[in-house]
Amino acid sequence: MLAAISFGSINASFATDEKKVEEQGQQKEGEKEKFNTVEFIFEHIGDSYEWHIVTIGHNHISIPLPIILYSQQKGLNIFLSSKFHHGTESYKGFRWEHEGKYKGKIVELNAEGEILEENPLPLNFSITKLVLSLLMVSGLLCWIFISIGIKYKERADKAPTGLQNLLEPIILFVKNDIVIPSIGEKHYQRFMPYLLTVFFFILFNNALGLIPIFPGGANVTGNIAVTMVLALFTFVITNVSGNKHYWKEIINAPGVPWYLKLPIPLMFLVEFTGLFTKPIVLMIRLFANILAGHMVAIVFFSLIFIFGAINIWAGYGVSIVSVAFTFFMSLLELLVAFIQAYVFTLLSAIYFGMAIQEHH
Secondary structure, eight states, rough: TTTOOOHHHHHHHHHHHHOOOOOTTTTTTOOOOOOOHHHHHHHHHHSEEEEEEEEEEEEEEEEEEEEEEEEETEEEEEGGGGTTTTTTSHHHHEEEEOSSSTTTTTBBBOSSOOSSSSSOOEEOOOHHHHHHHHHHHHHHHHHHHHHHHHHHHTTTOOOHOOOOOHHHHHHHHHHIIIIIIHHHHTTHHHHHHHHHHHHHHHHHHHHHHHHSSSSSSSSTTSSHHHHHHOOOOOOOHHHOOHHHHHHHHSSSSSOOOOOGGGSSOOOHHHHHHHHHHHHHHHHHHHHHHHHHHHHHHHHHHHHHHHHHHHHHHHHHOOOOOOOHHHHHHHHHHHHHHHHHHHHHHHHHHHHHHHHHHHOO
């Protein structure tokens, strides 16, 4: 997938790696440092305090993001990440670490410019790349569906137009093919707002991640913290909505032989464990599928420079194959973006349906 990177940032990052020179006296001056594939992959699928656009030579073009820190010694500090000069300088007694124990984190420094021994990490409320992308998608969803809702009120007896016409078939698909079959016509309306929200939230984030340039390229649904929160919402709604029959099936399942209940409550342990394995499966499935797509595309691009280090013509030859496979993966990820939104919504609806089903 091209989601985590832009073509410009890919070429620029490799160009920078090609021009790296001696570090810590271990290489001769001017000697090229070996390309680190693992470091490059995790750099582009991870989060950042700036939104990198492109690197031209040694000049980085990035969008600085707000840094919001609170420490007991320095209080509240708000500034842009550009004050760190891409992590090469400290600012106001803080530094963005790019290596070592606190790699990728902002640490607090003492008067000598050294990391504090006690409480080196301030409370960090910064707007990172993934947070900004998440906020942009949330704002886009609010604007789209509020405007569609207004149109439905103003044009109640008229044919849908514009975005209303585009999204209405998808909304009806979620309602008629996912929600109603899983929950039933009697109770489905209670869960429609959440299920529509989670479907379009995942779909839009997946699709925006396929765009290789700003405002796309962020690995939102490939971040396990995001998928964990989505799964937690489903977990809470499922168990809060559960009726008497749902909890009876968990605590004392009818129709189960007594020796599976006493003296060791095996069925209860199985059912109770299932309460937590269901949201965990939701979390990992979405996270792993999106992350894998990101990593495959980056690995294909890495092959160009791995072979190029052996022979420049081998690098040019492999580049054709790598770009072709990456393009194919991008088309495949368009389908995966929809499928993952569908699967998460379908499983959530099934869990809701199981929680409120009537006793037969």
